[in-house]
Amino acid sequence: xxxNKPITIALDAMGGDFGPQTVVPGAALxxxxxxxxxxxxxxxxxxxxxxxxxxxxxxxxSSIVHTDKYISGHDKPSSALRNGKGSSMRxxxxxxxxxxxxxxxxxxxxxxxMAMAMVVLRTLPGIHRPAIASVFPSLKGETVMLDLGANVxxxxxxxxxFAVMGAxxxxxxxxxxxxxxGLLNVGTEDTKxxxxxxxxxxxxxxxxxxxxxxxxxxxxxxxxxTIDVVVCDGYAGNIALKAAEGVGKMSVQFFKER
Amino acid sequence: xxxNKPITIALDAMGGDFGPQTVVPGAALxxxxxxxxxxxxxxxxxxxxxxxxxxxxxxxxSSIVHTDKYISGHDKPSSALRNGKGSSMRxxxxxxxxxxxxxxxxxxxxxxxMAMAMVVLRTLPGIHRPAIASVFPSLKGETVMLDLGANVxxxxxxxxxFAVMGAxxxxxxxxxxxxxxGLLNVGTEDTKxxxxxxxxxxxxxxxxxxxxxxxxxxxxxxxxxTIDVVVCDGYAGNIALKAAEGVGKMSVQFFKER
Numbered sequence: 001x002x003x004n005k006p007i008t009i010a011l012d013a014m015g016g017d018f019g020p021q022t023v024v025p026g027a028a029l030x031x032x033x034x035x036x037x038x039x040x041x042x043x044x045x046x047x048x049x050x051x052x053x054x055x056x057x058x059x060x061x062s063s064i065v066h067t068d069k070y071i072s073g074h075d076k077p078s079s080a081l082r083n084g085k086g087s088s089m090r091x092x093x094x095x096x097x098x099x100x101x102x103x104x105x106x107x108x109x110x111x112x113x114m115a116m117a118m119v120v121l122r123t124l125p126g127i128h129r130p131a132i133a134s135v136f137p138s139l140k141g142e143t144v145m146l147d148l149g150a151n152v153x154x155x156x157x158x159x160x161x162f163a164v165m166g167a168x169x170x171x172x173x174x175x176x177x178x179x180x181x182g183l184l185n186v187g188t189e190d191t192k193x194x195x196x197x198x199x200x201x202x203x204x205x206x207x208x209x210x211x212x213x214x215x216x217x218x219x220x221x222x223x224x225x226t227i228d229v230v231v232c233d234g235y236a237g238n239i240a241l242k243a244a245e246g247v248g249k250m251s252v253q254f255f256k257e258r
Numbered sequence: 259x260x261x262n263k264p265i266t267i268a269l270d271a272m273g274g275d276f277g278p279q280t281v282v283p284g285a286a287l288x289x290x291x292x293x294x295x296x297x298x299x300x301x302x303x304x305x306x307x308x309x310x311x312x313x314x315x316x317x318x319x320s321s322i323v324h325t326d327k328y329i330s331g332h333d334k335p336s337s338a339l340r341n342g343k344g345s346s347m348r349x350x351x352x353x354x355x356x357x358x359x360x361x362x363x364x365x366x367x368x369x370x371x372m373a374m375a376m377v378v379l380r381t382l383p384g385i386h387r388p389a390i391a392s393v394f395p396s397l398k399g400e401t402v403m404l405d406l407g408a409n410v411x412x413x414x415x416x417x418x419x420f421a422v423m424g425a426x427x428x429x430x431x432x433x434x435x436x437x438x439x440g441l442l443n444v445g446t447e448d449t450k451x452x453x454x455x456x457x458x459x460x461x462x463x464x465x466x467x468x469x470x471x472x473x474x475x476x477x478x479x480x481x482x483x484t485i486d487v488v489v490c491d492g493y494a495g496n497i498a499l500k501a502a503e504g505v506g507k508m509s510v511q512f513f514k515e516r
Contacts, residue, residue, distance in 0.1 A: 250481045253397060
């Protein structure tokens with residue numbers, strides 16, 4: 001892949017279970033795929049530099065911004081917000097706010113990242129809540145799914161916002177001109193499902209937005225390749241994600257034993 | 259398996275996509291596993307009898323109750339309730355009410371079956387809503403999960419009822435003395451999840467019931483074998499079930515191609 005213009009990514013080098021040891025090699029892999037990238041590593045320079053020196057091509061397009069402070073996986077979002085100024089995560093987010101970077105990536109504390117990004121970067125105009133999106137493999141390619149747990153239960157309007165964001169994401173990521181969007185439900189008939197899901201369906205049916213609303217989809221559609229974007233609240237989405245993960249693990253185990 | 263006393267099962271022979279053609283051989287398989295069973299087939303005698311004659315051992319412990327009427331997969335629960343008197347499904351349910359049978363099984367229209375069973379048999383005292391339970395394979399054996407779609411969103415008290423029913427089911431089915439019960443959530447910390455799930459957790463923590471409440475579990479626990487009974491609302495449960503089914507299908511496809 002080759003992006004049209006150079007993109008700078010701010011990285012929380014201290015995020016995740018292993019910090020720079022995995023974040024730096026991860027950036028090297030990304031650079032292999034897209035030579036138009038450059039990187040800003042936020043975190044402990046003493047730990048980042050030795051790993052970066054093992055990747056000379058990456059080193060040429062990278063800079064390090066040192067800080068001793070970082071958010072741990074156990075910090076609550078509220079305490080990360082109160083006490084996180086000057087942390088690697090917050091500084092990486094601020095790099096986007098200040099226009100030094102185009103995007104920020106952290107493998108650290110999801111709740112803290114969400115809360116800080118929400119406070120520092122805000123949501124787009126008209127969008128009330130952020131969502132966690134991810135990409136599932138499907139029998140025909142990939143399915144974008146959101147929300148996977150940034151929120152639990154949400155109202156109909158928020159589901160509509162997720163549909164708009166999901167369509168934009170599928171467009172940008174997979175180059176799909178008009179992504180098809182489905183609302184996750186217990187059946188495809190109009191009368192099925194919780195009130196807020198049916199209300200969101202009515203709103204989407206009449207809405208002009210970057211995707212094409214296709215109606216309700218079921219859990220099997222996530223991996224069937226029948227739809228480009230699956231929209232749901234974070235409670236159902238997180239449970240579906242982890243149920244899928246569990247079956248994946250069990251399948252691998254099952255086939256190993258054969 | 260051998261039950262302690264003979265059990266009579268009322269079967270809706272017209273249920274499912276193929277009617278007697280699959281229901282009768284299904285009963286023969288059940289009899290192979292438990293010689294203490296006997297069966298009452300409700301439906302079109304002209305279609306049931308020829309299949310039953312191919313299974314002499316089954317025929318010896320079976321009777322046929324003829325009716326021309328049956329509920330189709332497309333009938334709405336409300337219309338099945340209004341117009342379903344004398345149908346194979348309704349008559350099979352009534353066999354339990356009248357004490358002629360100990361249990362009823364139908365592979366037909368789930369919504370109609372639920373509605374009719376609710377009206378004819380009622381729920382147990384103190385239980386407001388029925389639930390659909392099933393058994394998932396896990397890395398260590400089996401996990402009972404409910405609700406899988408009989409209801410969509412429910413209140414905290416109903417989740418507690420599901421926990422009680424799920425524990426009883428695991429006890430009866432798998433002979434577990436005190437089944438462990440978990441509430442399906444997006445994380446295991448007390449502060450996580452929707453209000454009604456957290457309220458159910460508080461209620462279960464102080465409740466004496468046939469199981470042992472273990473706290474919140476996540477989607478991965480369904481197949482991990484960490485818990486005997488997983489409790490959730492029908493919206494999340496149905497989505498988890500079908501997401502799991504989709505991943506199962508994709509895994510089989512994936513391993514076939516290797």
